[in-house]
Amino acid sequence: GITVKMDGSGPTEGAIAAQFKSGAPTWDLVDVDPFSAITLGAQGMLEPIDYSIVDKNKMRPGFGWEHAASTYFFSYVIAYDSEKFGSQAPTGMADFFDVTKFPGKRSLYKWGVSSWEAALLADGIAPASLYPLDLKRAHDKIAAFKENVVAYWGGGAESQSVLLDGEASMAIVWSTRASLIEQDS
Structure with missing residues (x-):
């Protein structure tokens, strides 16, 4: 019996912050990346989830946070x-960032x-040591690489x-989209 209105414009961090700062948000619930929700929640821009109502036992363990x-x-x-690249396929993120061994735009x-x-x-960070992320180090690496990036999708x-049109020789994409690219090409 509750009317739900969907807004497909996308709840980016900036859009959520703008609604919060306006004092009159129009969204009651957002489908936002957990990284963004945790960041915005820490700034008081999101309400905590009430786990006396939301059954945390129905979630995968470790994936129910405060916000x-x-x-x-x-x-x-x-x-x-x-x-x-033929039989010389990239096998990891070091290969993605190696434009000498794997030439082309990204x-x-x-x-x-x-x-x-x-x-x-x-x-060189080991997968088990990624979190918490060293954002300065990540930004420095990306900034040093930016001349090789043809598009930020x-x-x-x-x-x-960007791949099907040949603009980039490699991209980091959602796994589902990679499957579609493989089917389409």
Whole structure:
């Protein structure tokens, strides 16, 4: 019996902060990345989840935080032009950032999620030691690499087209989009 209005404009950190600062937010619930929810919650811009109402036992253990709950999972992978690299496929993030061994332009997600982790892995951080993220080190790595980035994609279709159109030889994309690229090519 509750009317729900969907706003597909996307609850970015900036949009949520703007609504909070306006004093008259129009969103009651947002589907936002946990990184953003944790950051905004720490600034008092999101209310804590009331776990006396929300059953934390129905969540994957470790994925119910004070201001965020992960409801689905996805991954970022390296998608690459197999014709360009042939049998010499990239095998990790160090290869993604190595334009000498793997020449060509790259594409990254326009938000920090995935790019931070990729940069730190390429810079030698062990997967088990990634978190908490060293954002300065990640930003430095990405800044030093920016001349090799042809596009910072913001949506799934864009991540596909930058590869299918040949603008980039490699991109870090959602695993589902990488599967579609493989089917389409």
